[in-house]
Amino acid sequence: MTRSPVEERPRERLLRLGAANLRTAELLAILIRTGRKGITTLQAGEKITTEFNDRLDQLKDAGRGELACLCPVVRETAYCQIMAGIELGRRVAAAAAENAERVVTIRGSQDAINYCRRRFQRLAVDARQEEFHVVTLDTKNHVLNDHLISRGLLDQTVVHPREVFRPAIKDAAKSVILVHNHPSGDATPSDKDLALTRRLEDAGKLLDIQVLDHIVVAATEATSLREYQGLGLEV
Known part of the structure; x- marks a missing residue:
């Protein structure tokens, strides 16, 4: 396993700065969790981010084989964690939108x-x-x-x-x-x-x-x- 230098470790940055202040590559690195010889989780996250670029929403449709070919560090566990993270984010966003529709505003x-x-x-x-x-x-x-x-x-x-x-x-x-x-x-x-x-x-x-x-x-x-x-x- 290749470990990132302390200053690069996304988990420590998340605890210190909050998830909203991390780059997409760092969030992916946290979900991937484990790197391989010659490639850190952060490098893997950056590779995925670069590949999907401005179509990050399509990441949810990527198959396990597609991500594994793109970045071998994304094995079964990492793939499941990425997909679970995406789905959880989708559900949170849907719940927030539903709650916003229920907001009552008193104008008079x-x-x-x-x-x-x-x-x-x-x-x-x-x-x-x-x-x-x-x-x-x-x-x-x-x-x-x-x-x-x-x-x-x-x-x-x-x-x-x-x-x-x-x-x-x-x-x-x-x-x-x-x-x-x-x-x-x-x-x-x-x-x-x-x-x-x-x-x-x-x-x-x-x-x-x-x-x-x-x-x-x-x-x-x-x-x-x-x-x-x-x-x-x-x-």
Whole structure:
């Protein structure tokens, strides 16, 4: 086996720099793992990279014999590792694309209402007591998570700013949407709802976490407190 000088060893470079900072030849060398007399794994990786050049996507279709003829160091084990690495990368990319399609972006109150109707349908229809949730969003207003803050009769003691913004800080959120239900089936905000929202908005300003909206869900209804007359939340 021919070993690479320490400064050339791709595995050490990956651990030090991360996989994204390695050349394609180095990534292939890690998958090949074992060289032969007169040729290192890195040289083998460079040979494959040069051969496929700008058609690297075709490497997945290369047969075992084709790679073995091109570079004898690619024996059965190395070939299997290369193909497994390619397939794993393909599946990761496919999962990322699928998740991107599921990303929910809140562009305004109607988006917030639509999201909350879907996400909190059970809460709106079936819940017999009030629940208060906070939905966290990133800098692009993509939904990150939703968190249950309290269950039971809501007041300013139960729904404390500390409890509301703790998950937002943990999620590194830039903004939040407040959500709670009215078991009565009437989504009209109460005076307590308005007062609580203003209090939480003020607390969010101190933390640089914006309260984008507060949605009340009830039966088949949903109300945006941002759009509700008299609240005047800042956009």
